[in-house]
Every structure is written in structure tokens, then in C-alpha cells.
Amino acid sequence: MLASYQWLRSLVPQLTAPPEDVAARLTSAGLEVEGFTAYGAGSESCIISRVVAVRPHPNRANLRLVTVDRGGGAPHEELVCGAPNVPDPGGLVVLAPLGTHLPAKGLTLEKKAIGGIESAGMLVSESELGLSDDHDGIIVLPPDFAQPGTRFSDAVPEARDTIFSIGVTPNRPDALGHVGIAREVAALFGFPWSPPDPTLPEPPVRDDATKMDSLVRIRIDDGERCAHYGTAISLGVTIRPSPLGIRYRLSALGVRPISNVVDVTNVVMLEFGHPLHAFDLDLVRGAEIIVRRARPGETMRTLDDKEHQLTEDDLVIGDAEGPTGLAGVMGGANSEIRPTTSRVLIECAYFDARSVRRTSRRHGFHTEASHRFERGVDPGDTRAVLTRAAALMQELGGGTVLSEVRLTTAREIAAAVVRLRLSRVDQLIGVHVAQDEVTGILKRLGFVIDGQEGDTLVLKVPTHRPDVTREVDVIDDIARIRGLETLPAVLPPMHPRLDVGGQEEAVRRARAAAVQLGLSEALTFRFIARRWLEAVGAPPPALTVANPMSERESVMRTSLLPGLFEAVSRASRHGEHDVRMFAIGPVFLAAPPSDKAPPAEERVTFAAVLSGDRPSYLTKPVAYDVWDAKGVALGWLASITGGREASAVRAEEHERPHHLHPRGAAFLLLEGERVGNFGPVHPDVADAFELPQGVLAIEIDLAKILAAGPRDPKYVPIPRFPASVRDLAVVVPDGVPAGEVERAVREAAGALGEYVTLFDRYVGGGVPAGHASLAFRIVYRVADRTLTDAEVDAQHTKAIESVQARFGATLRA
Numbered sequence: 001m002l003a004s005y006q007w008l009r010s011l012v013p014q015l016t017a018p019p020e021d022v023a024a025r026l027t028s029a030g031l032e033v034e035g036f037t038a039y040g041a042g043s044e045s046c047i048i049s050r051v052v053a054v055r056p057h058p059n060r061a062n063l064r065l066v067t068v069d070r071g072g073g074a075p076h077e078e079l080v081c082g083a084p085n086v087p088d089p090g091g092l093v094v095l096a097p098l099g100t101h102l103p104a105k106g107l108t109l110e111k112k113a114i115g116g117i118e119s120a121g122m123l124v125s126e127s128e129l130g131l132s133d134d135h136d137g138i139i140v141l142p143p144d145f146a147q148p149g150t151r152f153s154d155a156v157p158e159a160r161d162t163i164f165s166i167g168v169t170p171n172r173p174d175a176l177g178h179v180g181i182a183r184e185v186a187a188l189f190g191f192p193w194s195p196p197d198p199t200l201p202e203p204p205v206r207d208d209a210t211k212m213d214s215l216v217r218i219r220i221d222d223g224e225r226c227a228h229y230g231t232a233i234s235l236g237v238t239i240r241p242s243p244l245g246i247r248y249r250l251s252a253l254g255v256r257p258i259s260n261v262v263d264v265t266n267v268v269m270l271e272f273g274h275p276l277h278a279f280d281l282d283l284v285r286g287a288e289i290i291v292r293r294a295r296p297g298e299t300m301r302t303l304d305d306k307e308h309q310l311t312e313d314d315l316v317i318g319d320a321e322g323p324t325g326l327a328g329v330m331g332g333a334n335s336e337i338r339p340t341t342s343r344v345l346i347e348c349a350y351f352d353a354r355s356v357r358r359t360s361r362r363h364g365f366h367t368e369a370s371h372r373f374e375r376g377v378d379p380g381d382t383r384a385v386l387t388r389a390a391a392l393m394q395e396l397g398g399g400t401v402l403s404e405v406r407l408t409t410a411r412e413i414a415a416a417v418v419r420l421r422l423s424r425v426d427q428l429i430g431v432h433v434a435q436d437e438v439t440g441i442l443k444r445l446g447f448v449i450d451g452q453e454g455d456t457l458v459l460k461v462p463t464h465r466p467d468v469t470r471e472v473d474v475i476d477d478i479a480r481i482r483g484l485e486t487l488p489a490v491l492p493p494m495h496p497r498l499d500v501g502g503q504e505e506a507v508r509r510a511r512a513a514a515v516q517l518g519l520s521e522a523l524t525f526r527f528i529a530r531r532w533l534e535a536v537g538a539p540p541p542a543l544t545v546a547n548p549m550s551e552r553e554s555v556m557r558t559s560l561l562p563g564l565f566e567a568v569s570r571a572s573r574h575g576e577h578d579v580r581m582f583a584i585g586p587v588f589l590a591a592p593p594s595d596k597a598p599p600a601e602e603r604v605t606f607a608a609v610l611s612g613d614r615p616s617y618l619t620k621p622v623a624y625d626v627w628d629a630k631g632v633a634l635g636w637l638a639s640i641t642g643g644r645e646a647s648a649v650r651a652e653e654h655e656r657p658h659h660l661h662p663r664g665a666a667f668l669l670l671e672g673e674r675v676g677n678f679g680p681v682h683p684d685v686a687d688a689f690e691l692p693q694g695v696l697a698i699e700i701d702l703a704k705i706l707a708a709g710p711r712d713p714k715y716v717p718i719p720r721f722p723a724s725v726r727d728l729a730v731v732v733p734d735g736v737p738a739g740e741v742e743r744a745v746r747e748a749a750g751a752l753g754e755y756v757t758l759f760d761r762y763v764g765g766g767v768p769a770g771h772a773s774l775a776f777r778i779v780y781r782v783a784d785r786t787l788t789d790a791e792v793d794a795q796h797t798k799a800i801e802s803v804q805a806r807f808g809a810t811l812r813a
Contacts, residue, residue: 002253003181005036005162007271011182014191019162025188029480031175032167039161039252041103042096043129046152048141049095051087052076059115066123070095071149077120085137086123092141094152096128097121104130131159132251141244158248171467173375177273180464187444187481195381195446196271198388200401212404216284216345221292223410225315225352226327229291230382230407232346232390233281236399237261239339243396255368260396261337261344266368268389274348274377275369276389277317277325281343283335286320291327291349298323301333314359315351328356328373329365344393348386350379350413379413380463415448416461420474423455428475430487441481442474503604506640506706510584510606513639517632518615519582519608524563526585527553532562535688537658542590542600556588556600560607561659561697565681565689568611572692578612584702604706606676608632608698611691626664629678629696633668637675641705645671647739651679659685659697668700676700723754723781724792728799730809731771734763738774741807745776748802752787752795755779766812773812 005019015022023033049068057063057080066081079095087093098121101108105128111118122128127135146155153160166175174180179195186193215233220226239259241247246267247257255266265276294310300323301307310316310323317325317332324332328351337344356373360366383405390401426432439449439457446462461468468474479487511521529552533541541555548554557563560583568579584606591601610628613621630648637646651657651665657677665679678698681691732741738758746756760775767773778799780792803809 001166001168001176001181003164003166003178004249004252005164006157006160007178007249008182008185011178011196012186012189012191012193015185015189017189019164022185023164026164026166026181026184028483028485029184029188030169031172031181031184034165034167036162036164038103039163040129040131040153040159040248042101043131043156043159044151044153045096045100046124046129047071047095047097048146048148048150048152048155049093050148051089051091051093053089054086057115057117059117063115065117066093068093068095068123069148070097071147074149078117079121079123080114080117080119081123081138083123083125083138085140087140090143092143092145092148093123094129094139094141095121096124102128102130104128129159131248156244156248158245158252161249161252163252170375173372173377173466174273174464176372176375177269177271179272183444183446187441190440191444193444196384196388198384198391200387200391200403200405201394212402212406215287215343216281217288218406218408219288219290220408220410221290222315225293225355226291227350227352227379227411227413228382228407228409229289229347229349230386230405231289231348232386232393232405233402234344234346234390234393234397234399235342235402237342237344237393237397238399239337239341239397246396259337259339261341261393264389264392264396265346268385268392269368269372271388272378272381272385273372274381274385275328275372276385277331277347277369278337279324279331279335279345279347280337280341281345282341284319284324284345285322288320289345289347290318290320292316292318294323300324300326302326302330303333303336304330305333308363311362313355314362315355317347326359326363326365327351329360329363329370330367342399344397346386346389346393348382348389350377350382376466378464380415383407413463415463416469417450418459418461418468418471418474419453420457420459420471421455422457424471425475425478428472429479429482430490433478433482437482438478441478445477445481447474503706506702507584507604509640510636510702513636514582514584514606514608516639517635519580519632522564522567522581522583524557524560524567524583524585525553526557526588528555528557528562529553530555532566532689533558535659536561536565536685538562539589541588543588558587558589559699560585560587560605561609561699562689564607564609564697565685565691565695568609568692568695569690572611572690577692580608580610582606582608603701603703606636606698606700606702608636610696610698611694623694624696626666626679626696629680629698630666633676633678633698633700637668637670637700637705641670648678649739650737651677657699658682670705673704675704717783719781719783721781721783721786723779724787724789726778726780726792726796727775728778728796728803729760729773729775729812730800730803730807731767731773731812732803732807732809734770734772736772736807741774741803741809742776744802744806745778745799748799749778749780749795750798752780752782752791753778753799754781775812 009015019036023036027033047070049070052069053067055065057065063080063082066079066086067076069076096109098109098111109122123138125135125138126132168175212233218229220229242257242260242263246263250257250266253270257263261278265278269275293312294314294316298310299307315327316323317327324335351373353374353376356370360370386405394401422435448460449457450460451458536559538559541558543556545554564583571579586602587605588600588602610624614624634646647669648666651667653662656665659682660679661682667674668676676699681695681697742758756778759777762773780787
């Protein structure tokens with residue numbers, strides 16, 4: 001939004017602060033002034049002069065010597081000029097004397113000989129003063145425009161201005177007009193202010209034939225999208241260029257001047273922020289305006305001379321024969337203002353913002369009008385806007401304005417009511433704000449105090465502030481106008497401690513343990529598709545999103561696995577097949593029914609997936625198998641529980657987790673309590689997520705581990721005596737779990753057995769079919785002495801006999 005400093009000063013007469021201060025105050029209040037530029041710089045040094053004589057340049061055929069009277073009794077001066085439009089003697093021109101700096105051209109005028117003749121200055125064009133892009137000739141003024149010697153910027157104040165570039169956020173449509181910005185400036189500087197209240201000039205006496213109803217009838221068929229439609233009529237208008245002041249004001253604000261009638265609609269739009277449109281009344285077919293939805297198959301040609309195929313969702317301004325404008329976006333070519341126009345119908349309406357937004361996007365428009373209507377114009381200023389436009393139309397175009405400004409209403413728009421607690425103002429702002437200060441700020445912003453109930457003010461929100469709907473919005477306005485920089489900066493009390501909390505510390509340790517195992521963390525969404533939870537057999541969702549962005553984010557997750565499976569699938573589609581990922585985060589499970597408890601319980605869980613080949617350097621790649629998943633799961637548990645006893649048992653078919661394959665599904669036990677599961681992913685689940693073959697999944701309830709707590713570490717001194725290491729290789733039936741055999745060896749080794757580990761499992765040549773060879777390493781040692789061979793042999797023999805007796809094992813040769 002471009003805003004004129006001079007225009008703001010005319011709306012706030014008390015304002016004397018320089019542009020820099022105004023920009024700083026607006027920015028601090030949320031209307032960021034992104035920059036400001038000088039418009040017409042150099043015009044304050046230019047002087048209106050009268051042409052006395054014109055003669056050819058003696059040495060240059062394309063130049064002339066112009067003698068001017070610059071007024072004030074100064075002697076006439078002769079200038080060299082090459083413009084084609086130098087007026088005859090008696091005409092008024094604009095002289096830039098020697099020493100004038102012209103920023104638009106980047107030069108300062110100095111005495112210089114042109115073709116051998118010195119020029120006493122320069123007759124300037126609008127482009128040389130930075131007023132417009134017109135460089136076809138110098139500025140020529142009407143003969144009675146001003147007396148010679150008058151400064152050009154005094155005769156045309158709009159020729160010198162400071163233009164603010166304001167970044168208006170979408171929630172502040174009131175700041176898309178100078179009246180709204182002036183209201184904000186007055187409130188910021190503490191000036192009393194009231195909006196302009198335009199009046200129509202007294203028209204001459206007319207007979208009944210000029211009554212508005214006889215000239216045009218108004219009908220609103222779609223009251224949902226057009227709450228009201230205002231019209232004014234001007235008769236006997238003469239289409240001509242606007243005065244310089246109007247043209248320069250529009251140019252300064254980035255709008256191209258066209259004609260007096262069109263310029264009036266643009267000036268009033270920039271003043272109030274409420275778009276208008278002018279029709280040639282003689283081109284309104286059937287003398288009827290109908291606000292309606294477009295009909296199937298209708299087309300219309302807009303002012304940019306483009307044909308548009310309309311849809312039934314488009315709101316149009318139609319006449320008796322068809323569409324003549326896209327409501328709130330752009331007018332139609334069939335009723336535009338022409339040089340021959342003499343009767344003008346001015347429209348000012350309130351259109352639904354969503355309707356305008358959809359039409360604008362659909363047809364590829366972004367106009368000054370649609371920009372404002374899309375954000376919400378003031379429904380309460382329609383009559384004032386029309387009155388201002390009609391009065392300015394008569395001033396610039398002549399003719400007669402009908403005294404009646406008509407407002408056709410389809411539905412009323414009531415002002416919002418907000419209750420403001422003065423105590424809440426102090427709580428949110430952080431300082432005490434006196435009631436007089438609160439009411440003063442609100443009144444300057446246009447709020448109406450409709451009563452008070454104890455500590456509570458009952459406020460009517462002004463119609464120009466559609467963004468204010470809640471108490472907190474009003475408090476935000478109070479804080480803005482008081483100045484956010486006035487709020488005290490107070491650090492909240494902090495009590496530092498070493499303990500960051502049990503759950504946070506456990507999650508940190510769990511994440512570190514997973515990384516140490518070579519896993520990479522994946523960040524997955526907490527919102528998920530219901531069908532994905534059903535695919536993995538997760539508990540049904542306890543929380544459903546009321547207004548999801550898509551079906552993919554419709555419920556809160558009850559398992560981490562769908563998010564990890566989606567990540568594996570995406571990686572596979574992009575050619576990355578070797579994946580080792582984990583995720584830690586909350587799942588949201590249904591809580592037991594209770595009047596006080598929330599509907600869902602948030603539980604922290606851990607999940608991991610393995611896919612592709614395990615890392616290898618000197619050997620051929622080998623795919624991950626269930627033993628890798630078991631190793632990761634048990635290694636992770638051992639790391640975060642401080643060595644508590646963890647084991648794995650095969651899952652029976654009736655208990656098997658839905659997402660795991662029957663062959664290989666297993667449960668994780670922590671000191672006998674089930675805390676998770678692991679195994680290969682079931683083919684049906686793999687198909688649902690488009691996973692590659694051989695994906696392994698691990699899922700662990702971290703909340704159960706937190707409840708158990710880590711085992712306190714105990715100091716074990718470095719052994720003083722040597723160990724005796726023996727290996728034991730036994731052949732057992734293939735269905736015997738290796739963990740059970742290991743437990744039996746550990747029990748048989750007794751107090752002398754310091755350490756037992758499985759280091760090899762072998763099937764194939766030399767091992768009977770249906771059997772497997774398990775090789776264990778047993779470390780024998782005691783803390784107080786060196787064991788003898790006899791002691792070790794005796795204990796080792798017990799271990800062999802125990803395994804043979806319990807599992808029918810045989811020693812492998």
C-alpha cells in the first residue's frame with residue numbers, strides 16, 4: 001500500500017511530525033513502513049513563468065529561444081528549449097532556474113552554452129520532475145492557472161510529497177485507504193479524530209423525470225454475496241483530463257490517470273479503501289442493474305479487452321441483457337466510460353470476500369479492487385464513499401448530481417460486540433493501564449463503548465475492523481497504540497537444576513543408544529491416515545482431527561511404524577535400499593473412561609526398521625535377517641536399562657502382532673515383562689506400504705521401561721587373577737532356542753562362570769539335517785584366587801552334562 005504523507009496531513013490537520021517519525025510510529029504499531037520516497041523532488045524550486053517571446057535558435061534548427069517572465073519584477077530571461085509544445089506568448093510554463101537539482105534526472109542546472117547561447121534555466125517536463133513518465137513535452141499550464149513567480153509546489157501542492165510504502169498484513173483491510181491510515185496515525189499521536197463526512201452540493205431544481213428510479217432500477221438476487229449495493233448518478237458530465245493535483249496524486253500512488261470520471265473512482269478508493277466503479281448509464285441495457293450469479297455458458301469481455309467464460313460460482317453485475325462486470329474484480333467493456341459519456345452511474349457495494357477471492361483466482365485477476373474486497377471492505381462507509389465520489393464528480397466533471405444516494409440492502413451486517421475486562425488488559429499487557437487511557441485509545445480507533453458492567457466494558461466493534469472479534473484482539477490494539485516498546489522487559493523467574501526430568505532424560509538416552517547402534521533418526525508426523533493404522537493392526541485412533549488438511553492427516557497416531565514404513569517406501573522409490581532408521585515420540589492411545597481423565601493417553605514409544613543389506617566391506621552383501629533385529633533390540637534395551645535382564649521369545653500365532661510375519665515374530669522381555677516386539681514385516685503390510693522385501697521392524701514401549709527405571713550401576717574392580725576360557729560346541733534340534741541353551745550353560749557354570757556368550761550358529765555339512773550347531777564361549781574366574789584346571793574341568797563337565805540332559809544335545813566333533 002502506497003500512502004501520501006501530504007494526504008495524511010490533510011486528514012489529520014494536527015499532524016506536524018516529519019515523515020520519518022510517522023513511519024517509525026506506524027511500523028511500531030504493526031503497519032510496517034518498508035520505505036519512503038520523495039515524489040516530485042525539485043518541484044519546490046521551480047517557478048511558474050509566462051512566455052513573452054519565442055524565436056528560432058540561430059545555430060540549431062531543432063531548438064528555440066524562449067523569453068519568459070518569472071514574475072516579481074525580475075528581468076525577463078531567455079532560455080534554450082527543444083520541446084515541441086512551447087506555447088505562444090502569454091502561455092504559462094514551469095521554469096527550473098539555475099542551481100535547481102532534479103533528482104529524477106540526476107543533474108543540477110548550471111550556466112551552460114547550448115549552440116553558443118547561454119540558457120538561464122530550463123523549462124521542465126513532468127518526467128524531469130519525477131511527476132510522471134510523460135516526456136513528450138514541457139508542462140504547459142492554463143493561462144489563468146497562477147501568477148508568474150508562484151512556486152510550482154505552492155500552486156500544485158500534490159507535486160511535492162513523501163510516499164510511504166506500507167506492508168499491510170491481510171488482517172488489516174482498514175489500512176488499505178488513507179482514511180484508515182489517518183485514523184491509526186491520529187490514535188498513535190493522541191489526536192482526536194473523526195472520519196470525513198462528505199456532503200453533496202445542492203443540485204438545481206429538477207422535475208420528476210430525473211428521479212433515480214426512472215433512470216435505473218437496482219435488484220440484488222444474491223443477498224448472501226452482496227449485502228448491499230449503493231448507487232449515485234451524475235447527469236451532464238463532460239469527460240476530460242483531471243486537474244494536475246488529481247493526476248499527480250494518482251501518479252504518486254502508482255495509479256495511471258485516465259479521465260476525470262475514472263480518476264474520481266480511483267481517488268475515492270485510495271481515500272477510503274472502498275473500491276467503486278463507474279458505468280456509462282446510457283450503456284446499461286434496459287435501465288436495470290441486477291446483482292446475481294452467472295448463468296451456465298455466459299461470457300463477458302472485461303475492461304482489459306479479454307473474453308472470459310463465466311461459471312455459476314461467479315458473482316456478476318448484470319443489466320437486462322447480460323453481465324456487465326465481475327463483482328468486486330473488474331468492470332465490463334460494454335459499459336465503460338467513453339469520451340462521449342454524459343450520464344454516469346457510480347457503484348459502491350459490499351461483496352463477500354470469499355466470493356471475490358474465488359472469482360479473482362479463477363480468472364487470473366489481481367486488481368486494486370479485488371485486493372481490497374478479498375480482505376474485507378468496510379460495510380458501514382458505503383453511503384459516505386458514494387457521497388464523496390458524487391461531490392468530486394460534480395466538481396471535476398460538471399453536470400448535476402442527483403441529491404439521492406441510493407442504498408439497496410439485501411441483508412444487514414451487524415457490528416460485532418466484544419466484552420473487555422480491564423483486569424484482563426493488565427494481565428496480558430503486563431502493566432497497569434488506566435481506564436481513561438483504555439477508553440481514549442479505543443474511541444480514537446472508532447470503538448463505541450456501549451456500557452460498563454463492573455470491570456467489563458461492552459464494546460461495539462467498528463465495521464472497518466473485521467479482524468477484531470475477541471477480547472484479546474482489542475487488548476492487542478491497546479498494546480499497539482500505547483507502544484510495544486513501553487512494555488517492561490522482565491525475565492521470568494528461573495530455578496536452574498541439573499535434572500532435566502525423568503522422561504526427557506530417558507528419551508535423550510534412548511536416542512543416543514540408537515545412534516550408537518548405527519541407526520539414523522527419522523522425524524515423522526503425529527497426524528496420520530486411519531487406513532495406515534489399520535494396515536499395521538495398531539490400536540484404533542483415540543483422537544480425530546476435526547478439520548484435517550487431507551485424509552493423510554486425519555487422526556493422531558497410535559503407532560510409530562506407519563511413519564517409518566512410509567519413509568522406507570519413499571527411500572526405496574528414490575533408489576536408496578539400505579535403511580537403518582528409528583523414531584522416538586508419543587503415540588495417543590485411548591484412555592480408560594473417566595469423567596476427569598482426558599480422552600487419550602500420550603505414551604512415549606520407540607520403533608526402528610532395518611531394510612536392505614547389513615554393512616560389509618570385504619565380503620559379499622548379506623541381507624538383514626531377524627537376528628539383526630534381535631541384536632539391535634536387545635542391544636538398545638541393555639544400553640538404556642543399565643544391564644537389566646532382557647530376552648526374546650518367539651511369538652505364538654494367536655499372540656503374534658498383526659504387522660509381523662508368523663515366521664520370525666518375537667516378543668521382547670525385560671525381567672520377564674513383555675515390553676515390545678520385533679520380526680520381519682508381514683507381506684500384506686509390505687504390500688500396503690509398497691515396501692521392499694525383507695524389511696524388519698522393532699517396536700518397544702518406552703513408557704514401561706521408564707516405569708521400571710534403570711538399574712543403578714555397580715562398581716566392579718579389575719580382576720586380579722587370570723581367567724580360564726573354554727569353548728563349547730553342541731548340536732541341538734533346530735527348534736531349540738539358542739537363548740534357552742545359553743541360560744542352561746550359565747546356570748551349570750555356577751559361581752565359577754563369569755561370562756557366557758553365543759558366538760556362532762552353524763547349519764550345513766557335518767551337522768545332521770534338522771539340527772544346528774551352537775558354539776558358546778565360557779569365561780571361568782573367581783575374585784579371590786586362580787582357578788586350577790581340575791576345578792575348571794569339573795565345572796565345564798557339569799555344563800556339558802546339563803545341556804545334554806535338558807536338550808538332548810551332543811558335542812560337536
